[in-house]
Amino acid sequence: MRILVLGAGAVGGYFGGRLHEAGQDVTFLVRPGRKKQMDEQGLVIHSTHGDYQAKVKTISAGEQAEPFDVVLLSVKAYHLEQSLIDLAPYVGKNTMVIPLLNGVTHLAKLDEAFGEEKVIGGLCFIETTLNEKGEIEQYSEQHDIVFGERDGQRSERVERFKRAFDQAKATGSRSEKIKVSMWQKYLFIAVFSGITSLMGESIGPIREAPGGRETIRELVREVALIAYNQEPELNEGVAEITFSILDHLDASMKASMLRDIEKYGEVEADHLHGSLLKMAPEGVSLPRLTMVYAFLKVYEGKRKQDQGR
Numbered sequence: 001m002r003i004l005v006l007g008a009g010a011v012g013g014y015f016g017g018r019l020h021e022a023g024q025d026v027t028f029l030v031r032p033g034r035k036k037q038m039d040e041q042g043l044v045i046h047s048t049h050g051d052y053q054a055k056v057k058t059i060s061a062g063e064q065a066e067p068f069d070v071v072l073l074s075v076k077a078y079h080l081e082q083s084l085i086d087l088a089p090y091v092g093k094n095t096m097v098i099p100l101l102n103g104v105t106h107l108a109k110l111d112e113a114f115g116e117e118k119v120i121g122g123l124c125f126i127e128t129t130l131n132e133k134g135e136i137e138q139y140s141e142q143h144d145i146v147f148g149e150r151d152g153q154r155s156e157r158v159e160r161f162k163r164a165f166d167q168a169k170a171t172g173s174r175s176e177k178i179k180v181s182m183w184q185k186y187l188f189i190a191v192f193s194g195i196t197s198l199m200g201e202s203i204g205p206i207r208e209a210p211g212g213r214e215t216i217r218e219l220v221r222e223v224a225l226i227a228y229n230q231e232p233e234l235n236e237g238v239a240e241i242t243f244s245i246l247d248h249l250d251a252s253m254k255a256s257m258l259r260d261i262e263k264y265g266e267v268e269a270d271h272l273h274g275s276l277l278k279m280a281p282e283g284v285s286l287p288r289l290t291m292v293y294a295f296l297k298v299y300e301g302k303r304k305q306d307q308g309r
């Protein structure tokens with residue numbers, strides 16, 4: 001099975017690296033700067049689950065290669081448009097595209113670009129980042145990819161990709177209800193990234209601050225309202241479960257969005273919080289979600305202005 005990983009960043013580099021380590025045929029589609037770095041130093045992973053360093057195959061947009069069997073899509077949402085143009089020549093009749101982005105609105109864009117039948121659902125649970133040398137750092141327990149056909153059917157292509165993880169130091173599992181799984185993750189990440197970014201703190205101090213837990217609970221309630229409206233198959237107790245997960249997270253945990261803000265990087269504000277506000281049923285009051293989005297847009301505006309100087 002030939003696997004193409006689009007975006008050798010924190011997520012793609014990690015999972016692509018683990019599959020490569022397990023003997024799978026993995027190629028990374030990367031931009032020129034990252035290609036130079038990877039061709040010179042290889043792919044480097046530092047992880048709780050074991051370090052890994054290897055020379056890997058890389059290609060850049062426009063380079064000749066046959067269509068791949070599987071594409072793992074792991075770019076940030078704000079790079080999606082260009083990356084789909086770059087990816088198009090490597091998607092063939094039998095290619096299966098698995099997006100690992102947080103959120104859900106990218107599915108429609110993938111369907112439009114490649115056709116619904118090629119795109120399955122996917123998400124990942126991992127806390128990972130790229131350091132200044134372009135090395136992947138991953139220091140917590142979870143390193144799981146979840147994927148599945150969007151109609152819930154079992155399929156040979158999904159089973160085959162699942163088997164690629166048999167020998168890998170990361171887990172790959174199938175969800176029978178991938179759209180529900182994606183919405184559960186979306187609910188969690190919208191609250192987790194929203195609250196940690198807004199407060200500029202990891203989750204522990206936010207929970208302990210006066211009114212902190214209450215604010216988290218209310219933000220969960222607002223996002224869950226939108227989520228239920230979009231995905232009625234969500235478990236009725238999903239808001240309470242999500243709050244409980246947030247209440248039990250390691251106190252030092254922060255979302256990748258806050259880590260990006262700390263590096264003064266771009267954020268997925270429109271893709272995550274902005275999209276939720278657009279999907280919200282008319283007339284509902286969403287003061288906390290609105291505040292998170294406003295904060296992120298102020299941050300984006302300031303960043304843009306600073307870059308223009």
Ligand SMILES: NC(=O)C1=CN([C@@H]2O[C@H](COP(=O)(O)OP(=O)(O)OC[C@H]3O[C@@H](n4cnc5c(N)ncnc54)[C@H](OP(=O)(O)O)[C@@H]3O)[C@@H](O)[C@H]2O)C=CC1
Binds near residue numbers: 010030086
């Ligand atoms: N990091 C985390 O812990 C988690 C992240 N996620 C989600 O996963 C997604 C990816 O996040 P993450 O891995 O952190 O992001 P990163 O920024 O670390 O990686 C994205 C990579 O995509 C590359 N890229 C962008 N455009 C292209 C292109 N046209 N062709 C090739 N490569 C391209 C960038 O390369 P370049 O070097 O050229 O800029 C970058 O290395 C996001 O939606 C995020 O929300 C989900 C769970 C956990």
Ligand SMILES: CC(C)(CO)C(=O)C(=O)O
Binds near residue numbers: 125126
């Ligand atoms: C919370 C986490 C680490 C879970 O995978 C995540 O998705 C993110 O920070 O973007």
